[in-house]
Amino acid sequence: MKGGVFLKAIRVGLLGLGTVGSGVVRIIQEHQDKLMHQVGCPVTIKKVLVKDIDKKREADLPREVLTTEVYDVIDDPDVDVIIEVIGGVEQTKEYLLDALKSKKHVVTANKDLMAVCGSELLAEAKENGCDLYFEASVAGGIPILRTLEDGLASDRITKMMGIVNGTTNFILTKMIKEKSPYEEVLKEAQSLGFAEADPTADVEGLDAARKMAILARLGFSMNVDLEDVKVKGISQITDEDINFSKRLGYTMKLIGIAQRDGSKAEVSVQPTLLPDHHPLAAVHNEYNAVYVYGEAVGETMFYGPGAGSMPTATSVVSDLVAVMKNMRLGVTGNSFVAPQFEKNMKSPSDIYAQQFLRIHVKDQVGSFSKITSVFSERGVSFEKILQLPIKGHDELAEIVIVTHHTSESDFSDILQNLNDLEVVEEVKSTYRVEGNGWS
């Protein structure tokens, strides 16, 4: 070290040069002065793994840096830090375990991997004195993991409610505001680089579930697994659902909810109705936002781009800066703090929420009172109720209800009892309602 500056460059091995990888290269190249100022040494990209060397690329790199052989990168003795942006789980886990065993620090944007194999990778990193950071795995460009870890370190988090999937938020925004068809908007999201290679994970809520598992683990310091997250995607939402919810003053969003009451937690991802005036209802297109409630701080909200090349790469390169600072101080072997508590998940009788339902009923004397008695038998009252004729079906009527808070177990009994009623043609849809009174 000379004059407070490390002269040796930190050398990066990059796995993947797609949407995020290209952004990482651009930020390292274009922000070199700032990186140098922060960590006191230059950052160079030593080797880059791709599938197809001849593919035309956004990134401006010499061809000889590219390789199709992963161990050219992982085993390169000059590489200090591996940045993983290829995606995938099983094979990628093996690559990163090998990288950690070779004492390379790791930065990844891969929530699929961290949600499923995070504990194993974190243990290997610790064993080898390596850093392992994954800020970009949740909400792309929003530094939410560091916020939970550092900014809110002194508080106890009780609830996190987030729009954590850019693709579905983009689709719902366009469906609601521009009445665009689902398939067309999905294609647009893919072409803009938000959607995963297989968009099923986005639209069926699995991508958001992985992010919520990571958030819950960190926010509640509890060993929450992906299987603990209840998941429902957006593919079943109909125009009628959107129109009726609008009529009652709600906006439909795919919301991840992690809530802790005492020592018990619940985590879910589902299409949810928020009052139009709720701050999360104003989060549009590919933007993400995470609402965090702390016992001491109260309500906070973090908003920003949740996907895309440069926003995601910003988080990745910020993790790289954290690694480089640790290397400089000689304090590597770090990650986000390991959970303090064993898993303790709520049962359906402990999970309370308001519910929205659309029911098709026979338009005859007594239908309405039979319906309402199913709810009153369970002690559940209504906040809003609407009855309308159904065009083209003179014999049927549509009843739309928003209940007060009810437990999941009571609500599932109510649905069963409604379906058993002779006057009920069909329960068309149900959605959780959140944020009345913003909490």
Ligand code: NAP
């Ligand atoms: P992408 O555009 O599909 O890029 C993947 C890159 O990895 C490509 O360069 C591809 O090579 C390379 N690659 C994939 N499998 C490979 C293999 N087996 N061997 C060698 N190279 C391989 O993906 P992405 O959107 O950048 O996403 C990367 C990761 O970041 C994923 O884990 C994703 O979930 C996460 N992420 C993405 C976003 C986003 O907005 N896109 C946001 C947050 C997190 P070729 O270029 O030669 O095909």
Ligand code: HSE
């Ligand atoms: N497919 C993801 C999304 C990318 O749409 O949010 C960011 O993780």
